[in-house]
Amino acid sequence: MTEEMKKIMVTGSVGQIGSELTMLLRKKYGNDNVIATGHRTQPKPELKDSGPFEFINVAKKETIEEVVKKYDIDTVYHMSAILSAVGEKNPHLCWDVNMNGTKNLMDIAIEYEMGQIFIPSSIAAFGPETPIDNTPQETVLKPRTMYGVTKVAGELLCDYYVRRFGLDVRGCRYPGIISNETLPGGGTTDYAVAIYYEAVKNKKYTCFVREDTRLPMMYMPDCLKATIDLMEADFSKLKHYSDFNVTAMSFSAGELADSIKKHIPEFGCTFEPDFRQEIADSWPNSIDDTAAREEWGWEPDYDLEAMTKDMLDALSKRHAEGNLGI
Numbered sequence: 001m002t003e004e005m006k007k008i009m010v011t012g013s014v015g016q017i018g019s020e021l022t023m024l025l026r027k028k029y030g031n032d033n034v035i036a037t038g039h040r041t042q043p044k045p046e047l048k049d050s051g052p053f054e055f056i057n058v059a060k061k062e063t064i065e066e067v068v069k070k071y072d073i074d075t076v077y078h079m080s081a082i083l084s085a086v087g088e089k090n091p092h093l094c095w096d097v098n099m100n101g102t103k104n105l106m107d108i109a110i111e112y113e114m115g116q117i118f119i120p121s122s123i124a125a126f127g128p129e130t131p132i133d134n135t136p137q138e139t140v141l142k143p144r145t146m147y148g149v150t151k152v153a154g155e156l157l158c159d160y161y162v163r164r165f166g167l168d169v170r171g172c173r174y175p176g177i178i179s180n181e182t183l184p185g186g187g188t189t190d191y192a193v194a195i196y197y198e199a200v201k202n203k204k205y206t207c208f209v210r211e212d213t214r215l216p217m218m219y220m221p222d223c224l225k226a227t228i229d230l231m232e233a234d235f236s237k238l239k240h241y242s243d244f245n246v247t248a249m250s251f252s253a254g255e256l257a258d259s260i261k262k263h264i265p266e267f268g269c270t271f272e273p274d275f276r277q278e279i280a281d282s283w284p285n286s287i288d289d290t291a292a293r294e295e296w297g298w299e300p301d302y303d304l305e306a307m308t309k310d311m312l313d314a315l316s317k318r319h320a321e322g323n324l325g326i
Contacts, residue, residue, distance in 0.1 A: 006115075007033055009073045011058055011105070012080030014038040016182045017120075017174075017223060019047055021077060024224050026051050035071050039080070058101030064108055074115045077227070078105050084124050084147040085276055086186035091146035098150035099157075106161050106169060118231055121155050121173040121243055123216060124148035124188075128282045135284040137245050137291040144282050158242035170230050171242035175216035175287060177223045178307060180314040183325065188279045192217055192256060195269065196308075199260045200315040201324055204268045211254035211271045214285040218248040219302040219310070226298060233296035240291055247287035248300035249307070259308040 006029050012018040013036035023046065026034045031051035036043060043053055052071065056063040058080045067073065080101055087094030102119055109117050126135060127142040141152045151173075161167040176189025183193065191207050192215075198205035218226070226246045251259075257269035292298035302310070318324050 006075050007035070007071055007073050008075045008077065009035045009037060009067060009071070010077045010079060011037050011056070011064075011101075012078070013047065013053070014041040014043050015079055015185050016179055017177060017220070017227075018077070018079035019044070019182045020179065020220055021079065021224055021227060022047060023050065024228070025077070028228075035067060035073065037067060037080075058104060059096045061104040061108065064104055068108055068112055068114075073112070075117070075231075076105060076109065076114065077118045077231075078102065079120065081120075081150075082147065083185055083187040084122075084145050084279055085188055085190070087147035087150075088145055088275070088279070094146040095150060098147070099153060102154050103157060106158070106167060109167055109169075110161075110165050115168060116231060117167065117169045118227060119154060119158055119169055119171045119242055120227070121151045121171050122147070123173055123175050123283050123287065124279075125151040125155065125173060125243070126282070126284055130284060132285045134286050134288045135245065136288050137240070137243075145279055148282075155243040162241050168235050169242055170233075170235075170238070170244075172226055172230055172244040172246045172292065173287075174223065175218050175247050177218055177220060178311065179220035180311050180318075181220065188276045188283075189215060189217065191253065195256060195260065196311045196315055197324060199264055199267045200312065200319050203264065203266050205257075205270075207253050207257070207269055207271045208274045209253050209271070209277050209280050210273050211257075212252050213277070213280050214250055214252040215280060215283055216247040216250045216285070216287045218246070218300065219307040222248045222300040222302055225301070226292075229298065230292075230296055238295050240295065244292040244295075244298075245287045245289040246292050246298055247289050249303050250286040251304050255304070256308075259304050260312070263308065263312050
């Protein structure tokens with residue numbers, strides 16, 4: 001399929017990853033060829049004014065179908081999800097959106113003979129029994145959150161649809177994603193984003209996990225790169241489909257604070273763990289992403305130091321302009 005022929009729909013396009021992914025896809029494939037969708041949140045002017053936008057509810061199949069028919073969609077990036085912390089407060093909604101939304105989308109993809117679907121998973125698929133260091137591609141998946149349960153079930157469902165129906169569906173297990181564009185939406189790794197905003201604005205931050213909490217992370221440019229690189233890979237050469245481990249770096253909350261202090265010496269960080277600590281403790285310290293590197297050439301560009309410099313440069317500039325967003 002040529003780039004000119006693609007008609008792409010992005011679900012969850014108002015969210016942290018979806019908002020930046022939509023703009024990147026519009027730049028790549030043309031504004032009118034990328035249809036942004038969301039549930040209730042109004043899109044930012046940049047997103048709304050640059051191309052088509054439609055409201056849908058992924059848990060209601062007919063709302064997806066209307067957009068697919070209206071724009072003759074052949075490719076979907078399914079970024080709509082209820083994340084881990086919000087999912088624990090409303091597990092029934094988490095299941096409805098994450099599982100029924102995913103199945104609705106894949107059923108429509110088969111019915112309308114779509115080309116490709118991207119459905120991300122997450123390190124939330126892992127649990128306390130998973131090896132925490134250099135977590136392997138094939139491992140124990142026994143999560144303790146509803147979000148994690150939906151991600152494991154989603155991986156299995158996607159693989160089933162590949163083998164049973166021949167659907168081209170792919171995805172990777174995102175680690176914590178850090179961005180200077182859009183604030184996170186209720187995940188356990190939100191502290192790794194908020195800390196930069198608070199450092200720039202207030203020179204202090206109270207972190208909701210322990211100082212020694214170490215988790216795999218990725219800077220947004222690498223997240224977008226991984227997503228598009230996987231979608232552009234030769235499907236016939238993939239041995240895995242919807243569950244690729246991907247990572248760029250691992251660091252503790254304390255190391256993150258120290259990396260900021262190198263640039264803002266007066267920055268102070270305290271640590272007051274809340275209910276999200278238990279979720280973080282059930283996730284790995286680091287990830288083995290050999291399968292992604294071997295099957296589609298995954299390679300990240302950013303480490304902690306490079307990310308911290310870029311984050312602080314971008315946020316400091318916006319703060320000076322009075323446009324930090326918090």
